[in-house]
Amino acid sequence: xxxxxxxxxxxxxxxxxxxxxxxxxxxxxxxxxxxxxxxxxxxxxxxxxxxxxxxxxxxxxxxxxxxxxxxxxxxxxxxxxxxxxxxxxxxxxxxxxxxxxxxxxxxxxxxxxxxx
Amino acid sequence: xxxxxxxxxxxxxxxxxxxxxxxxxxxxxxxxxxxxxxxxxxxxxxxxxxxxxxxxxxxxxxxxxxxxxxxxxxxxxxxxxxxxxxxxxxxxxxxxxxxxxxxxxxxxxx
Numbered sequence: 001x002x003x004x005x006x007x008x009x010x011x012x013x014x015x016x017x018x019x020x021x022x023x024x025x026x027x028x029x030x031x032x033x034x035x036x037x038x039x040x041x042x043x044x045x046x047x048x049x050x051x052x053x054x055x056x057x058x059x060x061x062x063x064x065x066x067x068x069x070x071x072x073x074x075x076x077x078x079x080x081x082x083x084x085x086x087x088x089x090x091x092x093x094x095x096x097x098x099x100x101x102x103x104x105x106x107x108x109x110x111x112x113x114x115x116x
Numbered sequence: 117x118x119x120x121x122x123x124x125x126x127x128x129x130x131x132x133x134x135x136x137x138x139x140x141x142x143x144x145x146x147x148x149x150x151x152x153x154x155x156x157x158x159x160x161x162x163x164x165x166x167x168x169x170x171x172x173x174x175x176x177x178x179x180x181x182x183x184x185x186x187x188x189x190x191x192x193x194x195x196x197x198x199x200x201x202x203x204x205x206x207x208x209x210x211x212x213x214x215x216x217x218x219x220x221x222x223x224x225x226x
Contacts (some may be wrong), residue, residue, distance in 0.1 A: 004159070030210070042120075042205060043160070043216040050212060058213060090159055105214065106161030 002026050006091050006109035012045065012114045013081040021076040021111050023091030029106070030096035032074040036087040037110075042057050043090065049074055050096055081115045118143045122206045129196055129224050137191040137220045139180075139206035147208040149182050149189040152221045154203045154219070163204070165179035165193075169172075 009021045011074040025032065033048035035058075045058030049068040063085060065077040074093075078085060123138040141147065148167045152160040164173030169184035178193045189206060201224050206217040 033214075035216075040218055042218040045205075045215075047212055048212060055191075056212070059215075092160075104162050104165070105160075107161070109157075109159050 001029070004091055004093055006108035006111050008111060009109070010112050012116065013078075013116055014084060017081050018077070019081065020081050021078075021089055021091075021113070022107075023076065024072050024075045024110060025074075025091075025093040025106070026072065027093060027095075027106065028071060029093035030071070032068065032091065032093045033058070033105075034037050034066065034074070034076045034084075035090045035092065037090060038087050046076065056058075081113075083115045085115060086115045117209050118147070118208060118213075118215050120206050120208055120215050120217040123220055124218070126221040126223060129152075129222070131198055131226050132195045133224075135191070135193040135196045135200075135222070137204055137222070139189045139191065139217060141187050141189065141206075141208050143187075143210055144169045145210060147210045149180070150207040150209070150214075151180055151191050152180070152205040152207060152216075154205065156202075160205060192211070196222070198226055200224050201225055203220055 004025045010059050013084045031053045034046040035043040047066040049055045055066050089111045092105040094105045119142045150165045151163040154160045159166045164172040164175040166182035178212045179188050182193045203217045203219045203221045
């Protein structure tokens, strides 16, 4: 049971390049989400998904696309990278449902992205 | 909109000192409240949680009580250890969205 995995761990892009950050979980969690972490800003929700084929926007979705074709995978795409997207990106997952145990999020180790 | 405000750091304490990290929230309805901890180079880990007013979450000697009247969820520990050095995030959940505070960095010195 690997939990939540993210690749790559580090990435440097030039302005205008595109790339996909990968996220996978093996816990059969319905809910998956992407956050960015910036100094002094905490974590901000980019996009989330409550199941395969269903995605929705979070607090800061502009410049990012997502899709959810399987329960396990939730990739985050940057179509045209900008320096403002320099950040640490975290993927998280949890079971979707009521009850105390239903709301615990499991986080991946993060991807540190620099856009020059 | 919904939000979390937590005490700014960094906080430096001596081993065995008492810790309080303040957290207040703004939310419509009845949010669930959480404290997460992030160790250097790692993702966030759930430390404790409370789902309704007056609930007390506790774990590893840390405690926090959900106070609806003061909209607060302050984190406390009676005697910190060097291994508690980390960044602590207060968070709330409403519906399918989580909102995090800006994080408080704690360093415990021997």
